[in-house]
Amino acid sequence: MxxxxxxxxxxxxxxxxxxxxxxxxxxxxxxxxxxxxxxxxxxxxxxxxxxxxxxxxxxxxxxxxxxxxxxxxxxxxxxxxxxxxxxxxxxxxxxxxxxxxxxxxxxxxxxxxxxxxxxxxxSPKLAEFARSMYTNRVRVIPIFLITIMYLMISSTVIYEVERRAQPEVFNVYGDSIWWAVVTSTTVGYGDKYPVTPLGQGATVLMMMVGIGIVGMIFGFFADSFHDSRQPLEPTLMEEYCRGVREEGTEGRTVQALRQTHRSNPQFLIFADTVDRYIG
Incomplete structure (x- = not known):
């Protein structure tokens, strides 16, 4: 069964x-x-x-x-x-x-x-990419914290500076959060923008910092993608497969690995690696 x-x-x-x-x-x-x-x-x-x-x-x-x-x-x-x-x-x-x-x-x-x-x-490639991101997850925490701090600081500053000059635009704090997200990504929809000199000066600084934060985020994804394309460490696998080859049991071994993969597809990369080294 x-x-x-x-x-x-x-x-x-x-x-x-x-x-x-x-x-x-x-x-x-x-x-x-x-x-x-x-x-x-x-x-x-x-x-x-x-x-x-x-x-x-x-x-x-x-x-x-x-x-x-x-x-x-x-x-x-x-x-x-x-x-x-x-x-x-x-x-x-x-x-x-x-x-x-x-x-x-x-x-x-x-x-x-x-x-x-x-x-x-x-998709094995997407699985490798996700696995690489999980491996590098310790780098996500500081990036996440920096992003949250930036959004809180920038949204609070622009809200305090602009709400009196534009009460209809920055009516509630949520409006300034929306502005901070749009500005940090340099999208700039134009639905909300500062009109006071202090607000405009703060916006220039926030855009420069925002570009750096976006660069860090994309850099993390780029590193994860690069790591996912690196071959697995072959040394131990080669030694194991060489021993299997010498004993003449490679057919049974690969068959067992494939059977395991049917019940656990996460086993795919290991099974493919064994298949490649045994040939």
């Missing part, structure tokens, strides 16, 4: 990216015609609903299989990929709750786009 479930999960994992692509395409087509729903043929609208049900059932089956085959079920449920698997199907099942308003139902339908996060499971 576990072998059948493992084979079924492997098939689901293989077709997952294609199902996800079809799901997103149909969802955006559905969005295009949402405003004209009354003019849609009833059969066509029912088709959208049933396709969504089939796709949600597909991802629900994947989630159940992964729970069933996970060696440590609690660890899987708390893992990042486990949470992504849950979030990808949760909006569909919440949609059956009868007490939802039209606005809430629209929000639930929109949450289906969270299924795109499953690409971190289906």
């Amino acid at each position: 576990p072998g059948i479930l493992s084979s079924l999960l492997a098939a689901v994992h293989r077709f997952g990216p294609y199902v996800l692509a079809v799901n997103m395409i149909l969802y955006f087509i559905e969005l295009q015609y949402t405003q004209t729903r009354s003019s849609l043929d009833a059969g066509a609208w029912a088709g959208f609903i049933w396709i969504e049900r089939v796709i949600a059932g597909f991802f629900t089956l994947e989630y159940v299989l992964r729970i069933k085959l996970a060696p440590h079920k609690g660890k899987y449920l708390r893992s990042g990929l486990g949470l992504i698997d849950l979030v990808s199907i949760l909006p569909f099942w919440i949609g059956f709750y009868p007490g939802l308003t039209q606005e809430q139902l629209g929000l639930v339908r929109g949450a289906r786009t969270l299924r795109l996060l499953k690409m971190f499971r289906y």
Whole structure:
């Protein structure tokens, strides 16, 4: 029975990216015609609903299989990929709750786009990138704290300086936070801007600091992307695989690794590395 479930999960994992692509395409087509729903043929609208049900059932089956085959079920449920698997199907099942308003139902339908996060499971490159970001997570904390401090200081300064000169523009503190975010990214929508000399001078300084902070953030992502493209440390792996090769058990070893991967796709990088060194 576990072998059948493992084979079924492997098939689901293989077709997952294609199902996800079809799901997103149909969802955006559905969005295009949402405003004209009354003019849609009833059969066509029912088709959208049933396709969504089939796709949600597909991802629900994947989630159940992964729970069933996970060696440590609690660890899987708390893992990042486990949470992504849950979030990808949760909006569909919440949609059956009868007490939802039209606005809430629209929000639930929109949450289906969270299924795109499953690409971190289906794409080995994205998985490596996410793993690299997690490895470098200690660098995120100071960047996050610096960003928060900058936004708090800049929004408070501009609010105190400009609210008397432009009470209709900087009416509440939230207006200055919006301005600080827009200014720090140098987007500059132009809906809010300082008119006092002190406010304009402070804005110039804040823009310069904001550019530096944005540079730090992009630098972190660039480093994570670079690290994700670096090969794994080969020394121990080469020694292990050389011993496997000499004993003539490489076929059984690779087969066992692939079997493990079917129940735990996070094993992909290790299995691929062994495959490459054994040849």
